[in-house]
Amino acid sequence: MSLPTTSVAGESVPTGRPAALLGLREAVLLIVGVVIGAGIFKAPSMVAQMTGSPEWMFGAWILGGAISLIGALCYAELTTSFPSAGGDYNFLSRAYGRSVAFLFGWARFSVITTGSIALLAFVFGDYLHQVVPLRAGGMAIGPTVYALAVIGVLWAVNARGLRAGASAQSWLTVMEVSGLLLIVLAALWLVVGPSSAAPAAAPAAQAAAGAPSMSAFGLAMVFVLLTFGGWNEAAYISAELKDARRNMVRALIYSIAIITLLYLLVTWAYWRGLGIAGMAKSEAVAADLLRVAFGPVGEKVIALLAAVAALTSINATMIVGARTNYALANDWPQLRTIALWDAGRSTPANAMHLQNVAAVLLVGLGAWTGSGFRAMVEFTAPVFWLFFLLSGLSLFILRRRAPDAERPFRVPMYPVLPMVFCASCAYMLWSSLSYVYSQSLGGLNAAWIGVGVLAIGGVLLLLMRRASPASPAAV
Numbered sequence: 001m002s003l004p005t006t007s008v009a010g011e012s013v014p015t016g017r018p019a020a021l022l023g024l025r026e027a028v029l030l031i032v033g034v035v036i037g038a039g040i041f042k043a044p045s046m047v048a049q050m051t052g053s054p055e056w057m058f059g060a061w062i063l064g065g066a067i068s069l070i071g072a073l074c075y076a077e078l079t080t081s082f083p084s085a086g087g088d089y090n091f092l093s094r095a096y097g098r099s100v101a102f103l104f105g106w107a108r109f110s111v112i113t114t115g116s117i118a119l120l121a122f123v124f125g126d127y128l129h130q131v132v133p134l135r136a137g138g139m140a141i142g143p144t145v146y147a148l149a150v151i152g153v154l155w156a157v158n159a160r161g162l163r164a165g166a167s168a169q170s171w172l173t174v175m176e177v178s179g180l181l182l183i184v185l186a187a188l189w190l191v192v193g194p195s196s197a198a199p200a201a202a203p204a205a206q207a208a209a210g211a212p213s214m215s216a217f218g219l220a221m222v223f224v225l226l227t228f229g230g231w232n233e234a235a236y237i238s239a240e241l242k243d244a245r246r247n248m249v250r251a252l253i254y255s256i257a258i259i260t261l262l263y264l265l266v267t268w269a270y271w272r273g274l275g276i277a278g279m280a281k282s283e284a285v286a287a288d289l290l291r292v293a294f295g296p297v298g299e300k301v302i303a304l305l306a307a308v309a310a311l312t313s314i315n316a317t318m319i320v321g322a323r324t325n326y327a328l329a330n331d332w333p334q335l336r337t338i339a340l341w342d343a344g345r346s347t348p349a350n351a352m353h354l355q356n357v358a359a360v361l362l363v364g365l366g367a368w369t370g371s372g373f374r375a376m377v378e379f380t381a382p383v384f385w386l387f388f389l390l391s392g393l394s395l396f397i398l399r400r401r402a403p404d405a406e407r408p409f410r411v412p413m414y415p416v417l418p419m420v421f422c423a424s425c426a427y428m429l430w431s432s433l434s435y436v437y438s439q440s441l442g443g444l445n446a447a448w449i450g451v452g453v454l455a456i457g458g459v460l461l462l463l464m465r466r467a468s469p470a471s472p473a474a475v
Contacts, residue, residue, distance in 0.1 A: 017239075017341055017343075018085045018341065018346070019343070019346055020239075020240055020241060020243075020244065021162055021166075021240055021242070021346050022162070022166060022237055022240050022241050022242060023242055023247075024241075024242075024247045024250055024251055024254075025170070026166045026169070026170060027237060027248075027251035027255075028251050028254050028255050028258070029166075029169055029170045029173040029174075030166065030169050030173075030233075030234075030237065030316050030319065030320075031231055031234050031251060031316075032173050032176075032177070032258055032259060033169050033172060033173040033312040033313065033315070034230040034312075034313055034316035034320065035228060035229065035230040035231050035255070036173075036176055036177075036259060036262065036309060036312070036313075037120065037227075037230075037309050037312075038120075038123050038306050038309055038310055038313075039226060039227040040180070040262075040263060040266055040309070041284070041286040041287075041302070041305070041306050041309070042284075042285070043223040043226070043227045044057075044266070044267050044279060045270075045279050045280060045281075045282045045283070045285040046220070047060055047061070047220045047223055047224060047267075048270075048271070048276050048279035048280045049279075049280035049281075050212060050216045050217065050219050050223075051212050051216070051217060051220050052212050052216075052276070052280075053276065054271055056211065056212055056217065056220075057220075057267065057271070057276065058268075060220050060221060060224050061224055061260070061263050061264055061267055062260070062264070063221065064221065064224035064225055064227070064228050064260075064263075065228070065256060065257075065260030065263070067225065067228075067421070068225075068231055068256050068260070069253065069256045069257075069260075070417050070421045070424075071231070071232065071421045072231055072234075072252035072253060072255075072256050073253075073411050073412065074395050074411055074417070074421050075231075075232055075234065075235055075391075076248055076249040076253075076409050076411075077395060077407060077409050077410055077411050078235065078391075078394070078395060078398070079234065079235050079238035079244070079248050080238070080244060080245050080248050080249065080408045081405055081409075082094060082398070082405075083238040083239045083241075083248075084238060084239050085236060085237075085238075085239045085240065085348070086236070086323065086324060086327025086328070086330075087232075087235030087236035087238065087320070087323065087324065087327075088104065088232065088387065088388075088391045089101050089104055089105050089108075089324050089327045089328060090235075090327060091235075091391050091394045091398070092104050092387065092390060092391060092394060093331070094394070094398060094401075094402075095390075095393070095394035095398055096394070096397075098331050099461055099465075100390070101331070102328065102332075102460075102461050102464070103454055103457045103458065103461065104324075104387045104390075105324050105325065105327070106328075106456075106457035106460060106461075107383050107384075107454065107457060108321070108324050109324065109354075109355065109358065110358075110453060110456070110457070111377055111383075111453055112380060112383070112384055113317060113321035113355065114321070114355055114358040114359045115362055115377035115380070116317055116321075116377070117151065117314055117317050117318060117321070117355075117359040118147070118151075118359045118362035118363045118366055118377075119366075119377055120310045120313050120314045120317070121146075121147035121148070121150050121151050121310070121314060121359070121363055122144075122147050122363070123306065123310040124146060124147065124150050124307050124311055124314065125142060125144060125145070125147035125150070126143045127303040127306040127310070128142065128146045128303070128307045129143050129146060130299075130303040131300055131304060131307070134146070144363065147363050147366075148360065148363055150311060150314060151314070151356060151359055151360055151363065152360075154311075154314055154315050154318055155352075155356045157315070158315070158318050158319060158347065158352060159345075159347070159349075159352065159353075160345065161342075161344070161345030161346055161347055162240065162319070162346035163346070165315065165318070165319050166319070168315055169312070169315050169316055169319065172308065172311055172315055173312055175308050175312075176305075176308050176309050176312045177262065179304075179305035179308055179309070180262050180265070180266050180305075181265075182301070182305070183266050183270075183286060183289065183290070183305075184265045184266060184268070184269045186269065186273065186289055186290050186293035186294065186298070187268070187269035187270075187272040187273045187289065187293070189293050190272065190292065190293055191272065218431070219431070221427075222428065222432075225424070225428060227263070228259065230313075230316075231252065231255060231259070232388070232391070233317075233320040234248065234251060234252055236321075236323040237319075237320065237323075240346065245408035245409070246408075248409075249409050269289065270285050273289040273292055273293065274288060274289055284302075286302045286305070286306075287302045287303075290302050318352070318355070318356065322347070322348045322351040322354075322355045323348055323351070325338055325348065325351035325355060326338065326339060326341065326348030326351040329351065332464055334464060334467055337350055338350050338351050339351075379436050379439065379446040379449040379450060380449060380450050380453055381432040382429060382433045382436055382447075382450050383450045383453060383454065385425055385428045385429035385432055386429055388425050388428075388429075389425035389426055389429055392418065392421050392422040392425050393422055395411070396418065399414075433447070436449075436450070
């Protein structure tokens, strides 16, 4: 039986629903790629400054991996019990209704996902501009030009289909991990190379430091958990993963284990090459390490590594981000055009195009306003952690509301581990609120940005509900 077709950009395409095309390897590489970004090139110096000793510094990274693993176990139950291309949107809709889910989908589309793509594109552009400067009329146009170019190239790749996007993700993640291992090799070179004596003695020369204060260690954990952020994006491929009942659990656990090991190795490399005091005062810890190991060429190398990390995260975000828009559009008849699923390419075609158009517009906005755009995206962190907390709490709600639902995987030590995860999300929500409340943008308290995003979504929700009071379609 042939599939129904519809037209996309003048081309007749078969429509359908998500199909299981991704294997365990592709899932692991996608999760690793979306998590490891430019943060690992900056956050370790902040964590070293706030913890003050190697023991507490490494403890913070180990704790971050443990908390992420607990969260992954919670998501493993949710995704295997309720697989959907909508990921968190599906959990929120089942637990709280489509109004809360709509606000999440709106926030994710308007700022969280599209803003992340745009910001990561600028990160890519900034670092590539350091390697290959691009100027016009005395102005540095490289960051903007490269940002637009990378979105365009990855847009074209993912428009070809899920297999093309996943293949690109696999290669990019391998390059990214290889770059991190190069940082580790740089530290090893300092230990065993011809000039090993002075650098190798740096960690041992540090005076013993006492335990950091609770507030200092808590702030260090904020940066650690932000660097681990993104593993939950695995939920958006739960309907497209082969043998999802087993492979989703494996993909999450393997990914967190790989990421934690890489972060510990890279942090060890920074510490071994620079010492705890050198890490704490460094503004660009990875660049400083490679400069010590390889001289000025190290700065060019680290710029390329950071660019590859940004590129990898952009591609992964494009893949998973569009699936939220697809799931949301299935719930609202007015958005049925966005709900197209191109069965031939296994992509939410129109949702992806809409997402990438918005990202391009945000790049233009960022080039025009400068840091104001970056602040707008960063200050929506409380919105992200609010919905992340609600997703964690949905595990308890759905256990009670759907006790007979088939659960191929159940979180061990329930309800203790889910409570730990939710408490971590609540702490991150409080921390991000505290930070945002102390900042200002254009003379206004930055906390109003997140409120404004949700308020606009609320207005749109009222308009949508008036036009479509009917019950939502199944996703």
